[in-house]
Amino acid sequence: MTIKPQTLKGFRDFLPEEKRKRDFVAQKIKEIFELFGFEPLETPTLEYATLLLGKYGKEVDKLLYTFKDRGDRELALRYDQTVPTARILAQYQSILPKYFRRYQIQNVFRADKPQKGRYREFTQCDIDIFNSTSPVADAEIVTATYFAFQNVGYPKIKILINDRQTLFKYLKPFENLKISIFSIIQSIDKLDKIGKNGVLQELISKGMEQKMSEQALNSISSAKSSQNLTEIINAAISSGVPKEDILFTSNLARGLDYYTGMIFEVSLPGYDGGSCGGGGRYDKLIEHLGGQSVPAVGIAFGFDRMVEAADFFKLISPLLNGTEVLLTVFDKKTINFSLQSASILRKNKIKTEIYPALDKLDKQLKYADKKGIPYVVIIGPDEAKKNIVKLKNMKTGEQTELNIDELVIKLKSS
């Protein structure tokens, strides 16, 4: 019985072209994380279900993948990176540095209904600093984020920043029995998406009077940056974030209610695929998850969107890291010469591929052309006899006869 080949609902295959793009972006942001002293961390795909259940709210429990293993243990697939990291902090408290800072790029699983840009397995990329309440820690996160994006090569990066204290101060008067301040914040967070009228309507439908709703919006738009936030912004600017790229945005809310201080988002002007990352300070979350009190500040990068945006801005060369030279083969007599030449090229760190069949030369050239391999080395009986090779530049069509040492020099210099 044959089975129809298909990818599981909500899951994706990344073919070489796409995978290279993802690796490119991951590589660029990792460089910056390391530069800022963030250390790599990896946790298992599976955890005990009890670790995850109930930690994200009852709505989310339905989105957890849970099942039993053969030893009857209740398991769950990783849902995010924060809860497993909270476990790490509790479990390895004695050996981790006090102000632990780590980066983590791993896939997480959510049994959600998929749609575009929303999958059941996707990559999360987090950086966080634990145990520090200093504005310097907040600024480090913002700055590392800015430079990580810059290192990928995006033409313009804007950091939109606000803090929960400011939102609370200006919105608290509007809270009532029908509508909590978090509910107001959640609605205001949609300002960019549904517009002023949309937010007003939503607030009204949540039980706020029209006049009050308008006042709440006006109050927010006139808000001033708190002293703490001003310190964070100044620290980020001192760390090299251009002043014009970090913007106090009083209506920035971010829906998650666990944030306790600074909140921020990354926006790429010119790319309208939405925010490419967001985070903030969450001093109570880890304690709430059952650990000890651990103040924390961090960001989750929207890795998939970053890749899409990198693609959109054409930051990734299609030939990136591909094979540099294809060696052709002619027949069984000359194949050894081809193999030996390949060996020498590879010893010289030239990315070399040998054609894996005795096809006609036109097929071999066509293969190189289609794969975008820039050089082809032609080795047939004539060349083997003279102990030389013929190097063909696929772009110009130019061919030169070289001995193997000349070939290495030529390819290394190109």
Next chain:
RNA sequence: GUGGUCGUAGCUCAAUGGCAGAGCGUCGCCCUGUGGAGGCGAAUGUUGCGGGUUCAACUCCCGUCGAUCACCCCA
């Protein structure tokens, strides 16, 4: 999870209940050691899957799987 839209060749898409097609790609030849351009030719389908209505279903109905959009939630 709720509510829409969609599913036809490898890809993009036609065919308004009446013979399943086109473009692109693929393969072969023109070209016996040279790719891209061009010419000529060829192959490819249980119309996602299962049922129903009908003389007749790609087309209508039901179910199912998948994709997609909005909401929810978020990344």
